[in-house]
Structures are given as structure tokens and as C-alpha cells.
Amino acid sequence: MAQKPVQFTLNGEDKAAFASDGQNLLDMLRRGVGDLSPKYGCGQGACGACTVLIDGEPCLSCLTLAETVDGKDVATTSGLSSGSGIHPLQDAFMRNFAAQCGYCTPGMLMAAKALLDRNPQPSRDDVVEAISGNLCRCTGYEPIINAVLEASRSGASQPNG
Amino acid sequence: MPVRVETFSQVEEAARALSSNQKARIYGGGTILMRSVNEGDQSFDTLFRLTDPTLKDIRSEGDRVLIGAAVTMAEIIRHRDLSFLADAARAVGGPAIRTTATIAGNLLAPPPYGDLATALVALGAEVRFAGQGSANVPIDEFMRDRESRKGSVVTAVSVPRLADPTALRFLKVTRVKPKGVALMSIAALLPRAGGRIDGFRIAYGNMGPTPLRVAAVERALEGSSLDEAGITRAAAVATEGLDPPTDALASAWYRREVAPVHLRRLLLGQTG
Ligand SMILES: Cc1cc2nc3c(=O)[nH]c(=O)nc-3n(C[C@H](O)[C@H](O)[C@H](O)COP(=O)(O)OP(=O)(O)OC[C@H]3O[C@@H](n4cnc5c(N)ncnc54)[C@H](O)[C@@H]3O)c2cc1C
Ligand code: FES
Ligand code: FES
Numbered sequence: 252m253a254q255k256p257v258q259f260t261l262n263g264e265d266k267a268a269f270a271s272d273g274q275n276l277l278d279m280l281r282r283g284v285g286d287l288s289p290k291y292g293c294g295q296g297a298c299g300a301c302t303v304l305i306d307g308e309p310c311l312s313c314l315t316l317a318e319t320v321d322g323k324d325v326a327t328t329s330g331l332s333s334g335s336g337i338h339p340l341q342d343a344f345m346r347n348f349a350a351q352c353g354y355c356t357p358g359m360l361m362a363a364k365a366l367l368d369r370n371p372q373p374s375r376d377d378v379v380e381a382i383s384g385n386l387c388r389c390t391g392y393e394p395i396i397n398a399v400l401e402a403s404r405s406g407a408s409q410p411n412g
Numbered sequence: 413m414p415v416r417v418e419t420f421s422q423v424e425e426a427a428r429a430l431s432s433n434q435k436a437r438i439y440g441g442g443t444i445l446m447r448s449v450n451e452g453d454q455s456f457d458t459l460f461r462l463t464d465p466t467l468k469d470i471r472s473e474g475d476r477v478l479i480g481a482a483v484t485m486a487e488i489i490r491h492r493d494l495s496f497l498a499d500a501a502r503a504v505g506g507p508a509i510r511t512t513a514t515i516a517g518n519l520l521a522p523p524p525y526g527d528l529a530t531a532l533v534a535l536g537a538e539v540r541f542a543g544q545g546s547a548n549v550p551i552d553e554f555m556r557d558r559e560s561r562k563g564s565v566v567t568a569v570s571v572p573r574l575a576d577p578t579a580l581r582f583l584k585v586t587r588v589k590p591k592g593v594a595l596m597s598i599a600a601l602l603p604r605a606g607g608r609i610d611g612f613r614i615a616y617g618n619m620g621p622t623p624l625r626v627a628a629v630e631r632a633l634e635g636s637s638l639d640e641a642g643i644t645r646a647a648a649v650a651t652e653g654l655d656p657p658t659d660a661l662a663s664a665w666y667r668r669e670v671a672p673v674h675l676r677r678l679l680l681g682q683t684g
Binding site: 253255271272273274275294295296299302305308309310311313314315316318319362365366379380381382383384385 | 414415416417439441442443446447449450451459461486505506507508509511512590591
């Protein structure tokens with residue numbers, strides 16, 4: 252089986268891995284470089300649990316051929332907290348009970364981050380649209396929407412803020 | 413068995429390789445193909461990745477705009493010359509699909525997909541292939557024999573630049589809020605000339621094997637000014653000559669029942 256070298260940055264850190272033929276990015280992140288924050292829910296693009304940012308844009312890592320991120324910048328939930336501090340989005344999720352089982356949370360956080368990076372003051376409809384590709388079987392979505400809106404008011408879009 | 417991935421920096425080379433390899437597929441954004449890869453589909457064993465930067469171009473060509481095959485839904489939505497396509501591009505999946513899904517992939521997507529393609533049919537787009545220079549195939553013709561074109565590489569889609577972006581209307585009917593696949597989608601090109609509308613083009617998605625034009629509705633509307641009488645005539649023949657599918661979302665019977673209602677709403681401009 253052919254192995255292709257892939258060099259990319261993961262949450263700002265240089266990484267090198269080998270992508271096997273047809274391997275998706277989710278698998279390379281989890282098994283190749285040990286970042287277990289993006290989750291495998293369906294492998295079909297339907298659940299959004301595997302959402303990561305590639306060059307700042309939200310993408311489904313299960314539907315992305317791993318070798319296509321060569322030279323790119325990948326961001327996952329692992330990179331949200333800095334030191335012992337958590338990201339305002341994570342904080343807002345906690346305060347709003349936006350995570351129950353938590354399986355959808357990493358994908359929700361990255362979808363929300365993609366929104367706030369581009370649109371720091373979103374409307375409620377903007378938030379619904381931004382997480383429309385992410386399924387949650389626990390919360391009924393309201394707490395998640397409220398958390399994202401609260402984070403936007405507290406300035407979650409500031410770099411590292 | 414895993415798939416092999418070959419990368420081509422020249423589209424023409426990929427086209428040559430594809431013509432002699434039945435088990436290879438062109439990798440666009442991969443939102444359809446990677447699902448097959450993930451579930452171990454054995455009907456293909458090779459993916460051709462195209463890195464030719466011209467496939468990402470969006471540029472003017474006379475009174476038309478040429479959109480490269482690898483341009484994504486998100487790029488269409490952001491581009492100021494393509495505002496008339498934004499509604500249809502926004503109807504495709506969620507945000508993380510739209511950053512990846514390409515225009516060529518949408519043209520070739522099997523039902524229930526093809527929302528943007530439906531708008532492209534109504535617009536009178538033309539499709540350009542590798543190895544054929546700047547010769548364009550009208551989209552109606554492309555859709556008629558889409559299956560037989562599986563061995564060709566799409567390089568670009570050419571669309572007329574609409575002077576009035578509101579001349580193209582798009583409606584996607586779904587049962588899942590806020591997002592779901594189309595029960596049907598409808599696109600209508602309504603170019604105004606004087607008080608009349610001249611050259612109606614109406615297209616449906618997921619009402620047949622590919623997005624298609626609805627000739628009976630176009631005939632019923634021709635020469636009308638989108639008045640009540642014209643719209644009623646059009647709704648009466650909304651599914652004439654069509655053989656809509658039965659799928660997980662709805663039966664063919666249901667599609668026939670609701671198509672006139674949705675067509676009417678679109679033509680009356682009640683789609684908000
Ligand atoms: C969760 C989810 C939701 C979706 N929702 C929608 C929706 O609402 N509406 C909708 O229309 N679609 C939807 N889709 C389907 C799909 O995302 C889109 O149709 C998309 O535009 C396909 O483009 P792609 O580039 O990802 O295709 P790919 O998977 O890369 O390719 C699809 C087909 O096109 C061929 N192809 C791609 N590029 C070329 C080329 N240049 N030349 C020749 N052949 C080519 C491939 O070989 C393949 O057969 C959804 C998909 C998922 C996973
Ligand atoms: S695992 Fe990628 S969308 Fe479900
Ligand atoms: S918290 Fe359980 S799926 Fe969302």
C-alpha cells in the first residue's frame with residue numbers, strides 16, 4: 252500500500268504523517284497524529300462530529316482525503332484551550348449545559364468557531380445556519396444556540412480570547 | 413481494498429488516463445466519492461486528483477461567466493459576479509459541505525442531489541470538457557445523456573451573466589428544517605423584456621433521473637406576464653410528461669400532488 256508523506260500544521264504546530272491510500276483526514280488525525288478531539292460519528296458527512304477547520308474553513312474531516320491537507324493549516328478542538336484556560340466558546344457551552352453526552356461537542360465548537368471568526372456578531376438565524384450540518388441527539392439544540400450567542404457577546408472571536 | 417490516488421497537474425493528462433481506466437473516478441470535493449470510499453465501495457479503485465489551478469478560476473468571457481469545475485459552493489456564494497447563483501449554492505448541505513462541494517460534482521451528483529445543477533439548467537448553462545478546447549455542450553444535452561459522459565472530465569461551466577440577478581428564482585422544498593435533501597427543487601429564469609417575460613426556462617431537481625427542464629410549464633407561460641391566469645395554466649401542467657421518483661422522502665404520487673403548489677409559490681414570488 253502506498254504511503255504518502257503529508258506535512259501540515261495542526262493547531263499551529265508542524266506535523267508530519269503518512270497518509271495511506273484513500274485514508275480520510277479524520278483517520279489520519281486520530282490514528283496518525285493522535286489528536287482524538289474530532290469524533291467519528293458516521294463517516295458519511297451526515298453528523299458533523301468530525302468537523303475541523305482547514306485554512307480557517309469548516310470541513311468534514313471524514314469526507315476529506317488526508318493527503319489534500321499537505322501544506323495546509325488544520326485546527327481542531329484540541330487547539331481551542333491555551334494552557335489551563337479554556338476558550339470562551341467552551342466556557343459558554345459549560346454554562347449553558349450545551350454538552351450532555353458531549354459526542355457532538357467538538358464538531359459543534361469548530362462549526363461555531365468558523366462562524367464567529369467570520370461573523371463576530373451573528374444573529375440567532377446565523378447560528379442555526381452555522382450548526383445546521385451538525386447533529387446532536389441530546390440537547391435539543393437550544394442550549395447550543397444560546398451558548399454560541401453568549402460566546403459572541405463575550406468576544407469569543409478575539410484571537411486566543 | 414483501499415483506493416489508489418493519482419494526482420494530475422494537467423487536466424488533459426487526467427482526461428487521457430481516465431479514458432483508458434473504467435475503474436477511476438475524478439475526485440472533485442469528494443463529498444460524494446469519499447462516502448463510497450469510507451464504506452468500501454468496490455465499483456472503482458482509483459481516484460484522480462486534479463491540482464490544475466485553472467479549475468479554480470471564475471472569470472468573465474464576453475457576456476458570460478466561466479466557473480471552473482473545482483469552484484466550491486462557498487466560493488460561488490462569496491463571488492460578487494455570481495450573486496444570482498447564491499441561493500441555489502446555499503441550498504447545498506451545511507456550511508462544512510459547501511466549503512468542499514464543487515460545481516462539477518453537483519452536475520454529476522445522483523438524485524436526490526443536484527440543487528445547484530437545477531439552477532444551472534434553468535439558467536441555460538453550458539458545460540466544457542477537457543480535450544474539447546472551448547467547445548461548450550448545452551446543459552440540457554449534458555443532462556440528457558449524463559450517464560454516458562462519466563468518462564469525461566468537466567473543466568468549467570459557463571453561465572450567462574444576468575443583468576438582473578433577480579431574474580433567476582430558486583426554491584428548495586425539504587422536509588427537514590433547517591436543512592435536508594430536496595423533496596424537489598425548482599429554478600425559474602424569468603427574463604423581463606418590456607412588460608413581458610420572454611424566454612422562460614423552468615427546471616426541477618429530484619423529479620427525474622437528473623435535473624431537467626419542464627417544457628410543458630415553459631410553453632404554458634410563454635408570452636404571459638406572470639399574471640394569475642398564466643400561473644394557473646402553468647400549475648395545471650406542472651408535472652406533465654414527468655416520471656418523478658419514489659424515495660425515502662416522498663412517493664411519486666406525493667411529488668405530483670405538491671409540485672403545482674410549489675411551482676405556483678415560486679412564480680408568485682412567495683418563497684421567503
Ligand atoms: C451531508 C451531505 C449533504 C448533502 N446535501 C446536498 C444538498 O442539499 N444538495 C445537493 O445538491 N447535494 C448535496 N450533497 C451532495 C454533494 O455534497 C454535492 O452534490 C456536491 O456538489 C458534490 O460535489 P463534490 O465535488 O463533492 O463531488 P465528488 O464526490 O468529488 O464527485 C461526485 C461525482 O462527480 C464526479 N466529478 C467530480 N468532479 C468532476 C469533474 N471535474 N469532471 C468529471 N467528473 C467529476 C466524480 O467522479 C463523482 O462521480 C450532500 C452531501 C452530503 C455528504
Ligand atoms: S463522521 Fe464525519 S460527518 Fe459524521
Ligand atoms: S451532547 Fe450528546 S450528541 Fe450532542
